[in-house]
Amino acid sequence: MFMLGKKKWLIAGVAALTLTGVQAAGAADNALQAVTVPFKILSDGKEVKSDKNPVVIDGSTYVPLRALGEALGKQVEWNEWTQSIRLKEQPQVTGIHEWKNAPELTAGIKEGGFSGLLHMSGDPADTFYTLADRGPNGEFGKDKLRTFPDETYVPRIYKIKAANGTIEVLETIKLHLPEGKADAYTKTTAVTGLPNLEGPDEVPYDGTGTKKLGLDPDGLDLEGIAYSPSDDTFWLSDEYRPSLVQIKRDGTIIGRYVPQGMKEKLAAAGAQSEIYDILPAVYSNRISNRGFEGVTISPDGKYLYTSIQSPMAVPDKKTGEASRNLRILKIDLAAKKPVGEYMYIAENAANFVKVNQKDVVISDLSALNSDVLLVDERDKNAGDEAQIKRIYKADFSKATNLLGTETSEKSWEKLTVAQVKEQGIVPVTKELVVDVAKLGYPHEKLEGLAVVDPHTIAIVNDNDFGVDGYDDQGKLKVNQKPSQLYTIQVGEELK
Template sequence: MKIHFQKKSLLIATITALSLIGTQGAGATQNVTEAPVVAEIHEWKNPPVLAEGIKEGGFSGLVHLPNDPPSIFYTLADRGPNGQYGKDELRTFPDQNYTPRLYKIKVENGNIHVLETIKLHLPQGKIDVFTKTAYISGLPNLAGPDEVPYDATGTKKISYDPDGLDLEGIAYNPVDDTFWLSDEYRPSIIQVKRDGTILGRYVPKGSKEALVAAGAKMEIFDTLPAVYSKRIANRGFEGVTISPDGKFLYTSIQSPMALPDKKTGEASRNLRILKMDLATKKIVGEYMYIAENAKDFVKVKQKDVVISDLAALSQDVLLIDERDKNAGTNAQIKRIYKADFSKATNLLGTPTSEHDFEKLTVAQVKEKGIVPVSKELLVDVTKLNYPHEKLEGLAIVDKNTIAIVNDNDFGVEGYDEKGKIKINSNPTQMYVIKVGKDLK
């Protein structure tokens, strides 16, 4: 695979890893002194137009299959173009007919080539209540727990779609050749065939009945802990990965949940990561991952320090993408950590999980004897001239190479004073990074 550089300065781009200041004690971060460098930058040039001058993009996850060439990846886009209209920030969907999709892509000579677009659809014989076809939409599921969907003008409400998905992560299971996707809405995790056929949606206990009553046609399994229904809107499951042997799936909540309320969640540093046994489809673990302390950075709010993606090295060790809401030179946190779950406390089904997970301080976590996931800083992407806010997709290419992609939000940048959608030129890009050490 040839090496290409966007800027001459990237030839010498290096970093000295920073220690995590705020997470001390049981979840302390270790330091890595190797020097990652950007090896390649690829861009999706001239993507197809969807609607209103909006182009395809929005890459929210990334995975590299074990037997594929190093230039081949699978990625996915989220719920489609959307914006926030007016002072009430109404959630708008300029392309109501958008279908959530996977992409098979090839990167070479600075370009991202789409080899295949795989639109998600229901099994044969089932029809989505909104689209009136087998294809699903990216619209919210239910009135009440979800945002109200509006058209592009922000003046007309759109119907809900109980089978709609807001996709954020993609993983591959080599055992049965299926993909698993993470969804922010319920939140949920979804198993799909290579052709995009949805095999099942796994939701928090107590969620299935309302979806079925609203007309959902997917096979729904309400087997996730009920507490996950307390996710903050638009902050559900973000990352998902599967161990190389296909035995375990991990999925991460993007932000701390509204437990006992939204204010507590937005102030918390305690993120949840679930573990599923793929042979039984049962949840077997829940772990605490302590995010960076926003107070240690400039112009960073705690609610904006999130997990964006996961990539498994083994059954117990993952790479975790942690980021803030800033972009370019203003970015403070765009970090890839190597996280070890082997000694972390399994909190599944405990009072801590069900009642006080989010409200515990780092000191209280230690007092309770809870061991969070350990973190070792692998790459500080802010030191690599990375321009994007949403570092959202993370994949392992080989023993010392990773790849990341950004979600450009389809170029949608809100509305102007006349109520027209503003479109920017922020591209969809992949950065291939040599990490300077063996990952495995």
């Protein structure tokens, strides 16, 4: 008897296990009866723990498949779409590295907030690029005003070395406009992490929650990082518009790619970046603080993929928050235009305990080839309550391209899984690579993902700069949550 979510599967016969207890069986009047039995399940002399007892049906003993698989060192996956179960070798954590001497930004708040991860081909196995988001921020008072304790914070990229249990920052690259341009907020080439536009964005306040700050039409809330080998540039994903940002190695912003209809609004607000409105207009309907999250570029440099963090407000926020249907956009980098949009179906929150569907999100992507990506899917829980901290291998080769269709523009988020099948839409296929929650990962935010080699991945957490809300006196609380990078060895070759 195997429980995965609310699905129950039975398996008969147990290899390398010993059953001890009283035999029981039942069959009467040609009707099979299942009898629960308190048998012990032993593997290598150790008792296998399970939340369900074995059962006996018609003289055969059935045992929990998840408990059995994990006792034998297997990772167990139930695939809802294909109605199949897959057992793999259990991945192993091979290293945990921590940023132990992060510099202070302001008022006891230290640098951190890792929101994406990149390992570049040709770099040493312990060298990565990561980036921080919009800087320290919190929610003040009953109205949950969005505060920015360090209002002059400049979004940045870090080149890091993760070795011997520590993270060493080799280089810090702060983002800026080209020479001759002046940001509307800073009056310099430096940009900030402040929101862009009145209306669709949150209103920014200072760290006390009492002073309203100005907007920055060039401000960025960075979440993902990718590298283009064809022109030696970085591409970053931004939650605000949402947008994709191309920068030089030194942090100079080359261009910002936004949904159609946004260029005029940003220009009217005083944006100084080069704006290109080549993305589908529907992406302007992202739920606040849920824009582009993951970004990756295929190893051949031809295609960029970017993922929306959670379903969008199409036709409204209520529909988006109840939906499982996430969007992943494919862009031809040479032509600088979208060429594909694919449906990724997130895990069903109803199959888990204390998980809301709106909190099942994509946090990062990492391309294995032009059609196959690793996808970081997670819930909002941490520690023992975490249930969805998973890395999936997603294959786009047979998925339906929905770019420019009526489904994309009007009905994407409201479709049920049954309706997706009825309409002949083929979503991206998913295959579990690592169930990170099973490896003792303690953090809520599994934010950055990179492939190191065919058998190794790396992940980082976003510690939110240690900002932990406000106390009853309205004082900002700062915790000591660390920024960490994990390396994980996977059983099957990544390809």
